[in-house]
Amino acid sequence: MTHYTGLINRYRNRLPVGANTRIISLNEGNTPLIQLQNIPRMIGKEVDIYVKFEGLNPTGSFKDRGMTMAVTKAVEAGSQAIICASTGNTSASAAAYAARAGIKAFVLIPEGKIALGKLAQTLMYDAKIIQISGNFDRGMTLVKEVADHAPVTIVNSINPFRIDGQKTAAFEIVDALGFAPDYHCLPVGNAGNITAYWKGYKEYATDRVCGNRPVMCGYQAAGAAPFVLGEMVDNPETVATAIRIGHPQSWDFAWAAQRESGGWFDKFADEDILAAQKMLSQYEGIFCEPASATSLAGAMRDIKSGKIPEGSKIVCTLTGNGIKDPEIAMMQCADAKPVTIDASLDAVKRAILDGL
Numbered sequence: 520m521t522h523y524t525g526l527i528n529r530y531r532n533r534l535p536v537g538a539n540t541r542i543i544s545l546n547e548g549n550t551p552l553i554q555l556q557n558i559p560r561m562i563g564k565e566v567d568i569y570v571k572f573e574g575l576n577p578t579g580s581f582k583d584r585g586m587t588m589a590v591t592k593a594v595e596a597g598s599q600a601i602i603c604a605s606t607g608n609t610s611a612s613a614a615a616y617a618a619r620a621g622i623k624a625f626v627l628i629p630e631g632k633i634a635l636g637k638l639a640q641t642l643m644y645d646a647k648i649i650q651i652s653g654n655f656d657r658g659m660t661l662v663k664e665v666a667d668h669a670p671v672t673i674v675n676s677i678n679p680f681r682i683d684g685q686k687t688a689a690f691e692i693v694d695a696l697g698f699a700p701d702y703h704c705l706p707v708g709n710a711g712n713i714t715a716y717w718k719g720y721k722e723y724a725t726d727r728v729c730g731n732r733p734v735m736c737g738y739q740a741a742g743a744a745p746f747v748l749g750e751m752v753d754n755p756e757t758v759a760t761a762i763r764i765g766h767p768q769s770w771d772f773a774w775a776a777q778r779e780s781g782g783w784f785d786k787f788a789d790e791d792i793l794a795a796q797k798m799l800s801q802y803e804g805i806f807c808e809p810a811s812a813t814s815l816a817g818a819m820r821d822i823k824s825g826k827i828p829e830g831s832k833i834v835c836t837l838t839g840n841g842i843k844d845p846e847i848a849m850m851q852c853a854d855a856k857p858v859t860i861d862a863s864l865d866a867v868k869r870a871i872l873d874g875l
């Protein structure tokens with residue numbers, strides 16, 4: 520067994536890199552696929568639910584899968600700088616991989632609408648942060664325009680190398696299970712990830728690595744649900760800032776994934792998303808960020824209604840790590856104030872007996 524050195528090396532023969540390409544990697548990928556034990560019992564249906572915990576990537580989200588490829592190819596092409604619009608995780612990832620490569624990262628973020636941990640990361644990795652008084656969609660438009668006027672490579676998921684890197688998550692799931700799941704549930708924002716998973720599953724099925732492909736289920740926040748409404752949303756709002764997107768760039772690809780897989784889109788109130796986030800933490804010990812929990816909220820609703828039938832094997836992608844968004848977590852647990860007691864054996868003993 521050799522030391523794991525990242526997803527490009529692992530899936531080299533399925534990615535557009537050459538023998539002499541300098542690989543920019545932080546050993547991303549190879550994230551755990553964890554079977555839920557308590558939540559399926561609580562739902563009361565016979566189903567196998569696995570979560571692909573992408574929050575354990577180097578910068579804490581699945582964006583690292585795409586970024587290792589995008590930055591590797593940018594550097595190969597001689598680029599000295601990358602740029603992205605971001606709801607937070609893309610900027611953190613771009614900043615980290617730029618630091619690793621020794622190039623500059625410029626990130627456009629919506630002022631006041633990115634989670635604290637993501638901002639802290641991006642500052643630490645020393646990206647050039649440009650806050651705009653506008654949302655992600657506006658930032659995306661600006662990035663596309665400025666790239667025509669300045670020597671920067673866009674590393675948003677409109678960069679096809681991002682999709683190539685991210686498709687490896689589907690490979691890992693099939694490699695772990697020995698088959699593709701019946702249903703794959705994931706949050707949808709800009710829709711790059713649903714595009715990437717579908718590409719990966721199709722590629723493995725075409726090459727007969729596995730015999731089946733999943734039904735793709737894309738879930739959105741009710742205030743930012745263009746795929747459910749069937750039209751773009753101009754002022755998206757949700758507590759799940761990572762999917763606060765109204766004009767998804769991979770619109771056509773996501774619809775193709777839905778159509779070809781026989782899947783669907785659905786939307787969830789912020790309260791449902793936060794409840795699923797708390798459930799995963801409380802009953803399974805898995806702390807993901809709010810947007811990520813939309814996948815489980817969706818799976819639970821569709822299992823309960825029978826849309827996803829008993830006997831199914833389901834994978835939910837948990838796109839990012841809960842510790843990125845401490846403010847939401849503290850708000851969720853506002854009633855669970857820690858008790859403060861005397862620093863004495865007696866007082867600690869009493870606190871334990873009270874808490875049992």
Ligand SMILES: *Cc1c(COP(=O)(O)O)cnc(C)c1O
Nearest residue numbers: 608708709710711712761838839
């Ligand atoms: C980027 C992101 C999403 C949305 O993924 P898309 O590819 O834009 O659909 C969901 N959750 C988290 C945590 C993210 O960082």
